[in-house]
Amino acid sequence: MRPSGQLVDVEDSDERAGQLERGQLLRVRAGLGRFRSLIGRSSTSARQGNRSCGDRLDLRAVRPGINVRPPAITAPMSDVSTRQALIQRVVQNPPPVHGAAAGATGVWSTAHDCYDFMARHVEPGSRTLETGCGISTALFALWGAEHTCVVYDQGEVDILVSWAVQQGVDISRLTFEIGPSDDVLPRLEPTELDLVFVDGSHAFPAAIMDWFYAAGRLRQGGVCVMDDVQLPMVTLGLFEFFAKDPRWELIVRTDKWIGLVRHSSGPLREEWTEQPFLS
Numbered sequence: 001m002r003p004s005g006q007l008v009d010v011e012d013s014d015e016r017a018g019q020l021e022r023g024q025l026l027r028v029r030a031g032l033g034r035f036r037s038l039i040g041r042s043s044t045s046a047r048q049g050n051r052s053c054g055d056r057l058d059l060r061a062v063r064p065g066i067n068v069r070p071p072a073i074t075a076p077m078s079d080v081s082t083r084q085a086l087i088q089r090v091v092q093n094p095p096p097v098h099g100a101a102a103g104a105t106g107v108w109s110t111a112h113d114c115y116d117f118m119a120r121h122v123e124p125g126s127r128t129l130e131t132g133c134g135i136s137t138a139l140f141a142l143w144g145a146e147h148t149c150v151v152y153d154q155g156e157v158d159i160l161v162s163w164a165v166q167q168g169v170d171i172s173r174l175t176f177e178i179g180p181s182d183d184v185l186p187r188l189e190p191t192e193l194d195l196v197f198v199d200g201s202h203a204f205p206a207a208i209m210d211w212f213y214a215a216g217r218l219r220q221g222g223v224c225v226m227d228d229v230q231l232p233m234v235t236l237g238l239f240e241f242f243a244k245d246p247r248w249e250l251i252v253r254t255d256k257w258i259g260l261v262r263h264s265s266g267p268l269r270e271e272w273t274e275q276p277f278l279s
């Protein structure tokens, strides 16, 4: 799925959301490893008893309400309306990965239209990466993306996995990379990505570093989504750069998040002489 390059209609799908009450049971095929997830590479070995977070899940950390397994899902994830409909379902019953600090829901989240935008640009098999963990992680899993989640805290991963087990959500395509993103991202194999979601640390210059390393792996035509752009700590210098660099196209800008299309490929590392548009 490639963006048109035109301003995207971000009208959300609230009306369609919630229709999805039928379908196949998504299986959890394995648990998680301490760092790079076992499930991303070898669900069999995880099932066979290799040490995994799935073996030491603290189900008490999960809200009682999620013990009720929701109706299974049969509609195909290749259908964008199916992906959009799942947003409401997860928002109404989210993985409480951030605990009491995040209030009653136990999870910090972005705007519905941001998830909706990503639902339009992520389809089964899309190669995606996010910094931070939460509702978005659950959605990437449900949408069938080959997804990497870079998150600071192993505890969040444990809760996410508990939630997925309870909900019957297949997390076999998720890979968790645990640690501060500025440490983790430069060490990851720089495979090509279709979409990147920057929503980890919001202290300057973390978001810019996340963008630098993660969006540097986007293919030409790939999409970068950045959340919390209302914070100067997130955006200092960023809009000025995007406005001048023809290799980035801002296709959506809201008060809270932005969506960009990349018109180049390869790592973002370069000499200052390669940025004449800033002179």
Ligand SMILES: C[S@@+](CC[C@H](N)C(=O)[O-])C[C@H]1O[C@@H](n2cnc3c(N)ncnc32)[C@H](O)[C@@H]1O
Binding pocket: 107, 108, 109, 110, 131, 132, 133, 134, 135, 136, 137, 150, 151, 152, 153, 156, 179, 180, 181, 182, 199, 200, 201, 202, 206
């Ligand atoms: C706003 S929440 C993410 C919400 C999520 N994207 C969603 O839509 O539900 C921010 C996340 O970033 C994580 N985080 C904070 N600092 C980080 C860092 N330096 N590296 C990686 N993750 C970090 C937090 O633990 C938290 O999971």
